[in-house]
Amino acid sequence: MKVLGIESSCDETGAAVVLDAQKILSSVVASQVALHSRYGGVVPEIASRKHVEAILPVIEEALSRSGNRLQDIQTIAVTQGPGLVGSLLVGIAVAKSLAFVLQVPWVGVNHILSHIAAAFLSSPSLKFPLIALVVSGGHTSLFRVESHTRMILIGQTKDDAAGEAFDKVAKFMGLGYPGGEVIDRLAKEGNRRAILFPRSLLDPLSLDFSFSGLKTAVLQHVKSLGGKLSLDQIREIAASFQEAVVDILVTKVMRAAKQEAIREVVVVGGVACNSRLREKFTQDGSSSGITVFFPPPALCTDNAAMVAAAGFHHLMAGHHSNLLLNAYSRFGRSSG
Numbered sequence: 001m002k003v004l005g006i007e008s009s010c011d012e013t014g015a016a017v018v019l020d021a022q023k024i025l026s027s028v029v030a031s032q033v034a035l036h037s038r039y040g041g042v043v044p045e046i047a048s049r050k051h052v053e054a055i056l057p058v059i060e061e062a063l064s065r066s067g068n069r070l071q072d073i074q075t076i077a078v079t080q081g082p083g084l085v086g087s088l089l090v091g092i093a094v095a096k097s098l099a100f101v102l103q104v105p106w107v108g109v110n111h112i113l114s115h116i117a118a119a120f121l122s123s124p125s126l127k128f129p130l131i132a133l134v135v136s137g138g139h140t141s142l143f144r145v146e147s148h149t150r151m152i153l154i155g156q157t158k159d160d161a162a163g164e165a166f167d168k169v170a171k172f173m174g175l176g177y178p179g180g181e182v183i184d185r186l187a188k189e190g191n192r193r194a195i196l197f198p199r200s201l202l203d204p205l206s207l208d209f210s211f212s213g214l215k216t217a218v219l220q221h222v223k224s225l226g227g228k229l230s231l232d233q234i235r236e237i238a239a240s241f242q243e244a245v246v247d248i249l250v251t252k253v254m255r256a257a258k259q260e261a262i263r264e265v266v267v268v269g270g271v272a273c274n275s276r277l278r279e280k281f282t283q284d285g286s287s288s289g290i291t292v293f294f295p296p297p298a299l300c301t302d303n304a305a306m307v308a309a310a311g312f313h314h315l316m317a318g319h320h321s322n323l324l325l326n327a328y329s330r331f332g333r334s335s336g
């Protein structure tokens with residue numbers, strides 16, 4: 001079945017054509033990052049307007065790269081939430097219109113759960129149950145994944161998302177937006193043991209996360225240095241901060257795997273691109289007999305192929321949406 005996926009939850013407009021949640025025929029992403037970077041973060045009103053401009057050309061490009069015409073599309077999946085409501089509504093309005101015109105079934109999917117679908121798209125041999133860590137600019141959540149449509153939330157951040165902490169620390173050091181990639185790059189040249197930043201692990205059994213104390217500690221450290229930071233100081237702070245985030249994420253995931261008696265883990269979302277996170281998960285996983293999978297970077301950051309894959313599984317499970325569907329801004333359900 002040829003699925004058209006549409007993604008517009010934040011600052012990336014995506015469209016993809018995917019065959020049976022297995023083969024990506026095309027995946028196109030138009031990023032607005034350059035536009036928002038001058039404001040140091042995503043400006044919702046600008047994001048919505050840009051989605052309106054980009055969405056039809058992006059869909060046309062996805063169709064043409066896949067070698068299909070609109071009439072070849074058999075079903076449509078669109079991100080329903082969580083995300084910026086004004087942005088989500090653009091994708092939803094287009095999905096509703098196309099489904100109505102083509103008279104095909106369609107479904108609204110949860111953005112966080114779509115990130116998990118990206119793992120199955122890149123590693124089809126994964127078996128249930130598994131633990132999924134979704135770690136991005138908007139979310140840091142842990143799931144026990146029992147099937148393609150049943151995912152149970154077992155932990156989440158109580159304050160900032162991990163990617164948000166990367167972005168805020170980078171902004172504070174004048175490194176621009178978004179900050180994850182640049183911190184990752186600078187950290188490669190810095191000593192990760194130079195500064196011992198706090199690792200909030202909450203209580204001993206908790207699977208929840210907290211990054212605001214760490215973020216504040218980094219900001220205070222930067223302030224205490226006063227004036228302009230040298231490149232060496234920036235590298236040291238980047239490496240030490242990144243190490244603290246990685247330690248927290250790895251500790252919680254290993255704790256979840258132990259508590260749930262599960263030996264397979266997937267790590268998805270934009271922060272899953274982080275090179276030190278990949279390295280530490282692979283090392284600690286192999287010493288504790290836990291296999292950790294990461295999708296390739298293009299499937300970790302926001303894209304519509306994951307939306308198409310998630311939508312396919314929901315449609316196979318008999319879920320459909322109708323024209324009354326609305327966007328939602330926050331994660332309020334454990335599965336679609």
Ligand code: KG4
Nearest residue numbers: 136137138163178180184270271274301302
């Ligand atoms: O999944 P995503 O594209 O969008 C959301 O749903 O949030 O994730 C974007 C986030 C940003 O916070 C960005 O700084 C972070 O992912 N990110 C990284 C890296 N690449 C992107 N964080 C750490 N290291 C990276 N290499």
Ligand code: ZN
Nearest residue numbers: 115136301302
């Ligand atoms: Zn995302």
